Amino acid sequence: GVLRFSRLLASGDFELAVSPHRSHRTSLILRLSGIKRRIGFDKAGFSFLYTDRVKYRMGKGIHEIDRNLDLLKPLEEDYSVVYEKEPELPLSKVEVEGTLQKFSLEKAYVVLAPGSVWRTKAWLPEYYAEVANHFIKKGFTVVLVGSPSDSPYCRRVEELSKGVVNLCGRTSLREFFSVVRGALLVISNDSSPVHVAISVGTPVLEVYGATVPEFGFFPYRNGTYVELEGLSCRPCGIHGGKKCPQGHFKCMVDLKPEFVIEKAEELLKSGIFHYPKSVRGGS
Template identity: 35%
Template structure:
């Protein structure tokens, strides 16, 4: 069922960086269904830079729901602003009540969300939330009422030329040598693999495979990066805190492999096509937030207490942190080496593309 004459579409995702990355396929899918429509995206200010330079996106609308726009009056002002834009369709992958209230109060005639939403009664098109599917596919499923069928879309990010020049400058210390990117941070402390484990991994990658490591992350990850870099005697390049989100994505694009916690850089790798070793502790990839359509390995250990959270937490519920403490660097190194060996074999044959839809878990 297609909508004739649809002029403006609004996508609402006001969660974290990774959630916005995984919602980007909706932009291209909407333009595929309605080529003449303008697609806008509402998100929080911290994630808005991810959407810069997107060639198919109209306007990015930042909503500082946890900061200066917190409370009822700013919400009312935003509702009035959205109402004045006369959107014909709202697509809301974010499951919060506030997101549902926002698009309903703005008078958007067609509102699509999942039956997992806290405000599901405010939508007039509901789509069943499938726990076993990847989040990218769950998001795209929101367009199924309008005739969309999955067509192999994956997340997209668009670093600018100035972003690339900045990355050139920062990577000058590495030169043209291949490197492994490491992402040691996470907004949730329980999802962080210990810094000493990252340090040991970096040492082995250089000593045994001749690969230097480059740390990526936001300002909040700067101290983690400094701790890892200081133990490496200069062999690890710490770029955490020196990069914008799109610059981080560009560094990841240039890496041979990314080793990362279950956090935003994992999804940047899916957007840039970079092979990834993803470390899972309190969460599991079966929740739908693992690597997507890139060569990968999953680093995790079987424990009766896993998973203990859908998002991670500030502390281990049973006080052991065994899911990360007992995930030894030897395992992550072996998985990284296996993935690199597989990729080297593919590149020799010139057939890297045949692995885009393959993944391997351990």
């Protein structure tokens, strides 16, 4: 509980705590731990318990990475702060090529990630299938990825498309990273594959439904997003939900495959690759 964890922190003799978490519980734990300097957001629960309160910025163009880096600003007077703003997942060329060989991914491919924990963040599988068929007709391999819980989404896409490679639930975490690394493009809901793609330098197209880019989780680099603008009911929650509160699910139903395909093609033609795609891996 709160007391047990605060005692554990107190035993570590920490001088500084920097917390991006905004819960009442975290603020209380840090105060009870006796850590002298505690930096947190002004919008956090019990924010008065922090010694330094940083403005929580939210809006168009403000990413979660930049927002969290704001927490280091109070330290700039006392410390030399180096801002590493390029997230990266280190993967060797051997590791990536070994994974691609294991799953027989021998030609250029596009990754689709149709799953989500939250139903209202998941674009329709039927629409993903149309995107898959578009790229298959153009000669690309299309690969489906996701955790075992995403299997219903991936199976539906597989049923409606012509020859996708369904790796949903079949890869380890590192293999998943490698599959994303080797792709020409990733198309994903507002979910973790977006951030994996960003971290390995693969172009990514993020599909928004119940949530919005203003929450700060849009592609930080090498990518873009699509959304249905002008709906007064968006966003309907910070995480989305299990069903549409309005019952119409227009944010996804009215976001047609043709629009997503157009944006995906634009992204492919832009050439925003962070490494030669023929290499299929790092050093």
